[in-house]
Amino acid sequence: MADHAILAGKRVLLVIAGGIAAYKSLELIRRLRERGVTVRAVLTEAGARFVTPLSVQALTEDTVYRDLWSLTDESEMGHIRLSREADLLVVAPATANLLARMAAGMADDLAATVLLATDKPVLVAPAMNVRMWQHAATQANMTLLESRGVLRVGPNDGVMACNEFGPGRMAEPMEIVDAIAGFFAEAAHRPLAGRRAIVTSGPTHEPIDPVRYIANRSSGRQGHAIAAALAKLGAAVTLVSGPTRLPDPAGCRVTHIETAREMLAACEAALPADIAVCAAAVADWRVDGAGDRKLKKDGGGPPALALTENPDILATLSRPGERRPALVVGFAAETGDVLAYATAKRARKGCDWIVANDVSPGTGTFGGSDNTVHLIRADGMESWPTMAKDAVAARLAEAVAEHFTKDFKAK
Ligand code: CTP
Numbered sequence: 001m002a003d004h005a006i007l008a009g010k011r012v013l014l015v016i017a018g019g020i021a022a023y024k025s026l027e028l029i030r031r032l033r034e035r036g037v038t039v040r041a042v043l044t045e046a047g048a049r050f051v052t053p054l055s056v057q058a059l060t061e062d063t064v065y066r067d068l069w070s071l072t073d074e075s076e077m078g079h080i081r082l083s084r085e086a087d088l089l090v091v092a093p094a095t096a097n098l099l100a101r102m103a104a105g106m107a108d109d110l111a112a113t114v115l116l117a118t119d120k121p122v123l124v125a126p127a128m129n130v131r132m133w134q135h136a137a138t139q140a141n142m143t144l145l146e147s148r149g150v151l152r153v154g155p156n157d158g159v160m161a162c163n164e165f166g167p168g169r170m171a172e173p174m175e176i177v178d179a180i181a182g183f184f185a186e187a188a189h190r191p192l193a194g195r196r197a198i199v200t201s202g203p204t205h206e207p208i209d210p211v212r213y214i215a216n217r218s219s220g221r222q223g224h225a226i227a228a229a230l231a232k233l234g235a236a237v238t239l240v241s242g243p244t245r246l247p248d249p250a251g252c253r254v255t256h257i258e259t260a261r262e263m264l265a266a267c268e269a270a271l272p273a274d275i276a277v278c279a280a281a282v283a284d285w286r287v288d289g290a291g292d293r294k295l296k297k298d299g300g301g302p303p304a305l306a307l308t309e310n311p312d313i314l315a316t317l318s319r320p321g322e323r324r325p326a327l328v329v330g331f332a333a334e335t336g337d338v339l340a341y342a343t344a345k346r347a348r349k350g351c352d353w354i355v356a357n358d359v360s361p362g363t364g365t366f367g368g369s370d371n372t373v374h375l376i377r378a379d380g381m382e383s384w385p386t387m388a389k390d391a392v393a394a395r396l397a398e399a400v401a402e403h404f405t406k407d408f409k410a411k
Helices: 022-034 053-060 071-076 079-084 096-104 110-117 130-134 136-147 173-188 221-232 260-270 313-318 338-349 389-410
Strands: 011-016 038-043 088-094 122-126 156-159 165-169 196-201 236-241 252-256 275-278 285-287 307-309 327-334 353-358 373-377 380-383
Touching: 011 022, 011 110, 022 038, 022 053, 022 088, 022 173, 038 053, 038 110, 079 110, 088 096, 088 110, 088 173, 096 110, 096 122, 096 136, 122 173, 130 136, 130 165, 196 221, 196 260, 221 236, 221 252, 221 275, 221 389, 236 260, 252 260, 260 313, 275 313, 275 389, 313 327, 313 338, 327 338, 327 389, 338 353, 338 373, 373 389
Parallel strands: 011 038, 011 088, 088 122, 196 236, 196 275, 236 252, 275 327, 327 353
Antiparallel strands: 156 165, 285 307, 353 373, 373 380
16 A cells, blocks of 8 residues: 555545546545545536535535636636646546547536646546446547556446446545555656656668668567656656657657667757667668669569668767766667677677667567566676566666766765
8 A cells, every 4th residue: 555644735636527436536535635635626517416516515625616617616716726726636437428538638618628728647547337448439548648648547347336347447445545645656756857868769760762661670668668767757858769659658758760860860969868778779770872762673683782880879879978978778689698798788889788688589578568687787787587668667767766866975
């Protein structure tokens, strides 16, 4: 269970939408208030069919905000002020309809308007029938909202009011309290605030002609996860990404590129930075003289492609100089003798750390969701257990944060 002490004095704006689970939101208000949280509530029209405004008002000991057009509410408390005076917006229950309106950016009632106008973090607790939750539309809306940084707790599996079983039940009030405490704990832990980071991710595409290109199987998962993890610790992150199927991670500035030369230019444009993490699988070579005319089968057999070397982005960023980031981290994908090759690579590229991994067929690393890595620094090597790429990213970001805190203390 998360430490609830952090909740004292926090301000939550609770949006109660129209679902049977709304009754649990009354309990949620009580549990939050017991922990010193000020709760202000917005009740949708449908929400008011499930819980009475009077109950919400009694429990929050505040006005219940319901109507976008109510002159009194708008003069006493505009929707902008409602969100300005909150540290976190919590939507519980978050119905399929409200999630859809949030995803579409609609502002057709007070709840949707507040959620569109806010610059505060938003946590949703979805609650709906299992088929509504599993519907492609709801799933797409949720994925989109999460890619924009919306946080989620639940839904849980269980028997629902409609007597069906499956995911769709709103998280229990105490689980929501835990998620809120977890959010505030994380928000307080921002050791990289004020630091700038560049992260490269994904493959590069090197044109052969206007329709064909050379590429590789990198999914970008590890690099994107690192960008998100650094941002979560407070860094201002520029993610320079080759073509991937991944959504842009929340909280990062993303530059989309195709070729190695474009990647280098985007990285250089993002300087100065304190941290650079080169996780991209950059093509080592490009086709020399790839032009804007499609290669034709002219009966003379396959064309001879002349390759020329691409710039090495990691080595370029590692080069000593005023603009060199204080910490440059590279990756080494090896298929045997991992540590020896990776250690040599660290020296050759001139970077500070190397994250080495075995990408031999069968390890599932390339394109997979897990990674087994070794962190090689000047003063030694650590082997990490196999973890999800998100967990590797979180641990690497913590190591980066520790490096800067240590450095700072030493000064
Ligand atoms: N890298 C880069 N620019 C390149 C090539 C690689 O920035 N043109 C970076 C990668 O992002 C990674 C590291 O360098 O951080 C990998 O080095 P590389 O020499 O490409 O190693 P491998 O891909 O492991 O290949 P090889 O063992 O053949 O050197």
